[in-house]
Amino acid sequence: MPRNSRILILLSPVILWLLIFFFLPLISVFIYSFLKRGTYGGIEAQFTLENYQRFFDPIYLRILWRSVSTAFVCTAICLLVGYPFAYYLAYYRPKFRNVLLLLVVLPFWINFLIRTYAWILILRTEGLLNSSLSVLIPGFQPLELLNTPFAVQIGLVYGYLPFMILPLYVALEQMDMSLIDAAKDLGASSRHAFWHITLPLSLPGILAGSMLVFIPTVGAFLTPDILGGGKVSFIGNVIERQFKTARDFPFGAALSFILMIIVLVGTVLYFRTLKGRESVET
Amino acid sequence: MKxxxxxxxxxxxLFLYIPIFVVIVFSFNSGNQISVWEEFSFAWYGKLFKNPNVWRACKNSLIIAGVATFISTIIGTAAxxxxxxxxxxxxxxxxKTLFLPMIIPDIVLAIAVLTFYRTVVDYPLGLTSVIFAHVVFNIAYVTIVVRARLEGYDATVEEAALDLGANEWQTFWRVTxxxxxxxxxGGALLAFTLSIDDFVITFFTAGVGYTTLSVHIYSSIKFGITPELNAISTMLLVNSIVLILLFLWFRGRKTESI
Incomplete structure (x- = not known):
């Protein structure tokens, strides 16, 4: 069989499948976002920019800001917690390094819904956190923790922390640690060596981890839905409402498109930055 | 510093595992409260096994994950x-295109496929509508895992087989x-796990009456949490952990990294 037809046979299933069930749907959402909403939740075949204009209403801009800023804070927290974690594994090379890594990855494979639900048990008014605090502190008044931005923030950090740790570990692990010793021999302080050697060399890991955390959190739907109890909406929740309850599909389509653009711009920026630093491996 | x-x-x-342990521990609680301990019992597991809705949801989850895994493993391996x-x-x-379904937020993929079914092709929502959508995101993961296995693969053994008179079909099945x-x-196990665990895409593309375990759990969280939820969650937890250990075992058969 000639080489080209072999490639064609191997690739036509994936190309066809993605074309029909991925690209055509995305194109139809794009077209949809320019149509008018019909009277009974349907659509009217009439071109309009209304759905995009509506997005600039302060209500939606505030929701967009909440999604982006929460995702940003989540990324920062994951970095602050994840970096020392990955650094310890890479620098001190503890004996059970692989087991520790496996334990970091394991929660990622556990149903996200269940992991989010678990926080309800901990954060609710009669939950474990409040009851342990009331045992420790006499006269403690239970806090309202569930259905708050705090609960959503915790849930997101919980969900995506492993995504930060792994790329950081990979970057730090590849680093030549003798560079640090060399710098110290030449008179650099530990702090100086960290800021001028370790941190710059681990930047690809920081970028990759940040992207892997930021992208899913900005588009999050489940965490704000379950731990925010409808009070802490993200763009994802507004999109869901347009399709499940409000039945304003064109507006939901426009919001989805905006969300997708944000995510894609983030991804492209990431690859640009990476390419500026070193050639990308694919 | 150390x-x-x-x-x-x-x-x-502690942060990663306390919540998981809490769910497991409270699944063995006898009381009606989800997070107030009374005494050890299997009562909620008993209730769970007698709940026909759970069995139906379980069946749907297995059908969707099974078929989606089968299709995506073939397509992903070929790619x-x-x-x-x-x-x-x-x-x-x-x-790069193969990665797109992984990057795009699942809610966007979900509503895109839903819009496509509803308005463009007028396809009825049921089990197949979910399967088609699951294959989209599974393909990427299967491809990554199989590619990792193929890296460092020695193509000369195939050439040797062909030289010795095997046809291409035989070479593929006997050598490659x-x-x-x-x-x-490994890729198939990964796809299966992702499919079983998926909620967002299933939630939007499944027809009425085609509840999966994830959707069942979601509705319970939203419309009436009972300790039964702790029991189902624990069952799914154990299931995921077994699948993932199997996955790591299969993948680790050549290399030892994670």
Whole structure:
């Protein structure tokens, strides 16, 4: 069989499948976002920019800001917690390094819904956190923790922390640690060596981890839905409402498109930055 | 400094595992409260096994995950073979395109597919509508795992087989396939886990009456949490952990990294 037809046979299933069930749907959402909403939740075949204009209403801009800023804070927290974690594994090379890594990855494979639900048990008014605090502190008044931005923030950090740790570990692990010793021999302080050697060399890991955390959190739907109890909406929740309850599909389509653009711009920026630093491996 | 870093490690693990243990522990609680301990019992597991809705949801989850895994494993393996064995035009663009379904927020993928079914092709929502959508995101993961297995794969054994008179079909099944089989099984297990665990895409593309376990759990969280939820969650937890250990075992059969 000639080489080209072999490639064609191997690739036509994936190309066809993605074309029909991925690209055509995305194109139809794009077209949809320019149509008018019909009277009974349907659509009217009439071109309009209304759905995009509506997005600039302060209500939606505030929701967009909440999604982006929460995702940003989540990324920062994951970095602050994840970096020392990955650094310890890479620098001190503890004996059970692989087991520790496996334990970091394991929660990622556990149903996200269940992991989010678990926080309800901990954060609710009669939950474990409040009851342990009331045992420790006499006269403690239970806090309202569930259905708050705090609960959503915790849930997101919980969900995506492993995504930060792994790329950081990979970057730090590849680093030549003798560079640090060399710098110290030449008179650099530990702090100086960290800021001028370790941190710059681990930047690809920081970028990759940040992207892997930021992208899913900005588009999050489940965490704000379950731990925010409808009070802490993200763009994802507004999109869901347009399709499940409000039945304003064109507006939901426009919001989805905006969300997708944000995510894609983030991804492209990431690859640009990476390419500026070193050639990308694919 | 080392002490501080070690404390951080311990705190991270407590943070990651306390919630999971809490669910498991409370699934063995006898009371009607989800997070107030009374006494040890299997009562909620008993209720769970007698709940026909749970069985139906379980069946739907298995059908969807099984079929989606089957389709995506074939498509993903074929794609991985083409990418690793040949250099062709648009190869880089194809690799990037394959990642797109992983990057795009699942809610966007979900409503895109829903819109497509509803307005463009007028396809009825049921089990197949979910399966088609699951295959989209599963393909990417299967391809990655199989490609990893193919890296460093020695193509000369195939040439040797062909030289010795085997036809291409025989060469694939007798030489290539056994060599990459752990990668394929690993990819399939991964796809199966992702499919069973998926909620968002299923929630939007499943027809009324085609509840999966994830959707069942979601509705319970939203419309009436009972301790039964702790029991179902624990069952699913155990299931995921078994699948993932199997996955790691199959993938680790050549290399030892995670």
């Amino acid at each position: 002490r501080l870093l070690e404390t951080n490690i311990i705190l991270v693990f 991985a073979l083409a990418i690793e064995k040949y250099r062709f035009r648009f190869r880089d663009s194809l690799i 396939f056994p060599l990459i089989a752990p990668g394929i099984i």
